[in-house]
Amino acid sequence: MLPRNLEQPLERFYEYLRSERELSLHTQQNYKRQLTRIAEQLMELKVESWQQVDAGWVRQIASKGMRDGLKASSLAMRLSALRSFFDFLVHQNVLKANPAKGVAAPRKSRPLPKNLDVDEMNQLLDVNEDDPLAIRDRAMMELMYGAGLRLSELVGIDLRNISLSKGDLRVIGKGDKERIVPFSGLAREWVAKWLKLRDSIAQADEQALFVSKLGHRISTRNVQKRMAEWGQKQAVSSHINPHKLRHSFATHMLESSGDLRAVQELLGHANLSTTQIYTHLDFQHLAKVYDEAHPRAKKRNK
Template identity: 70%
Template sequence: MAGKSFVSPEILPDELAHPLQRFYDYLLNEKGLSQRTQANYQQQLTTMAQQLVSLGVSSWPEVDAAWVRQLVSKAKREKLKASSIATRLSSLRSFFDYLILVGLLEANPAKGVSAPKNQRPLPKNLDVDEMGLLLEVQDDDPLAVRDRAMMELMYGAGLRLAELVNIDVNQVQLSQGEIRVIGKGNKERKAPFSGQAKEWLGRWLSIRSTMASESELALFVSKRGTRISHRNVQKRMEEWGIKQGVSSHISPHKLRHSFATHMLESSGNLRAVQELLGHENISTTQIYTNLDFQHLASVYDKAHPRARKNKKSDD
């Protein structure tokens, strides 16, 4: 109950304390978990046991899904992070599984209770003007040409950093404006590109041999002539952002996010953007592009034939 102080672990009712101690012994002797993991279990479970006592619960068989949901609600009110609540619930599920194993429970009341979703912070996209400023790299130095080609391609095709780094020369069809990309889960897709991305990639390909080792297959190489590293790409893009006077911090992921956002703003076609990004589920695209429900509803109302309001009849 609100305002009620927790009881200390040593004065938990025996019906709560003894099963907990047996569980800790089980983790130590049977599971061989590290001291750190055991301490984490003990901290989480002791906290929840104290909260249950404050709520009037005196034994574990009394705990049902409604009690577990109360624990989750209390954690939310205490402003615990979603990841911390998930950890707490995981500890409780493991403990209840043990109680089932030793015959003290028949079912796990925490199994059907979900932790709040952990909202990943997304990078802010660059607006079109900022992107234009970043990409106005006018330099004939081979490294500058390479860097502009990388940035144009990431923004022009919405590539992930790993996808960009792993492209081989033979995966590029410059005349058709297509790249064969190996994405997450080793899934292959064709990524289209055109305009400035095509022009600068062509410039890079014309001078690539002056930097690349003879047997190197990578499209983009470092000064050493071998495949460029993830960190090198990140560092170079960050440096170009500063050189070009862009106020936002520049990262490869921000270019991909900007591609998705600008494509969605221009087309309103969520499915097409999903395909271009290589997302398996459209829900990922919604989160990635920070698309809110109001915008989706607006697109639906305008596009779906059964969503359009009929004009009032003259009855």
């Protein structure tokens, strides 16, 4: 049972959530569960009132949650409930300031996107049908995998943006940033095959490289749908989506070259840290590259 100095302010807060904020019963129960656990922890720490709690105590609560194996999302929820409660106490003139304001929950780990291995990619791209839409789809997939494009970049390509003779194309990435990316080999071959058929499908005034069967610029949703269908048709074990082709490009390029900076440029990433996440790059590899490349890190000959 909680001591009166801890329990009474909580009861007033719960009433506020119910009558003034009119939160759902489920949300109210979540607040109560999180705050009750915090109050119990404060009791264990010999804290007798909410006025005693400062940022140091809040950090201890967060640290204990982490030691207890609380997930980042659950800990974020717990601290959010505490911040809301302290805001209420500040509004009630019980506290002068909210001690939980400056304490951030640990960031949620970002799940790494999955890639296809080279054999799975070859299986997916082994499309040899004569149907114009099948040729278009293979050209799209070859180009996404061959140039590491984002879905929005793929559908945004106009005829004037691509040069088969040079083997490069201009794309507009995030933040309207333009970049030139190379493409060659099978990507170049299948884009050329598609271009021979495109005019028989595209509307006369359509400038898009890839068009739908109605002759207009293909939509992102249509590309997603078609790639998922090809994944099933080609019996690829995992679900296929456009980003998986981009990520596979990044992973395979890095595995072959080890050149993180070049992969960053090809992907159009503003920050190197983003490329590290996409490509599963681990610290040991970074350390090895650093040790071998940095002039002040190289071992001196004795």
